Amino acid sequence: MTAILSNLQAARKAIVQATKTANRNVADVRLLAVSKTFPAEAVREAYQAGQLAFGENYLQEALDKIGELRDLPLEWHFIGPIQSNKTRPIAENFAWVHSVDRLKIAERLSAQRPPHLPPLNICLQVNVSGEQSKSGVAAEEVMQLALEIASLPHLKLRGLMAIPSPATDEIAQRIPFARMRAMLEMLNSQGMMLDTLSMGMSHDYPAAIHEGATIVRIGTAIFGDRTLGGEK
């Protein structure tokens, strides 16, 4: 058995276990395999193990892989920082964007989404830990930005995404995830119909699932250590 296959099986098992402990339906948590820095062949291997949704951070690398894997029915998610002059290839090649944190980017993605494709699924990235250096919209501004983005014609606002600052134990990890869940509930109580919390990575996805994650973004635990391949 290859490492990718056995890692995927272990991650799926851990997700099932976390949903059971949290008393949640396993069908409500999707696994996004984060393939950044790994070659197209690794993605192909994960596909052969039944994985269809892949997350990428670096646009050029992602476009190369998407091109190489055109023969497979994959669903591509953009999860990295977005430069405003790079929105067109994102609008043209991805099904989801998790890292929208300002209106200008959303407007460009909507305007550039090809009309023959379904609306681009969007998550607002929230700076949930309030770190100066981190991308993401401040918690106080989420409501306003969500309302503005929800009105754009070629986007479908699905929910919120976050990358909390690291914490070692599960109790501490759960605090920012709980804030995210409260934010999503607040938006829905104001009439929005959001169904997505994109949160949880290799080191903290069980905690995220406990607090309501519907997409966990897992890289290292599936493909291995990126520093071996050279982190970008």
Ligand SMILES: *Cc1c(COP(=O)(O)O)cnc(C)c1O
């Ligand atoms: C790299 C990355 C991940 C995956 O991180 P791992 O720790 O390797 O699981 C998830 N989300 C985002 C936004 C990332 O940049």
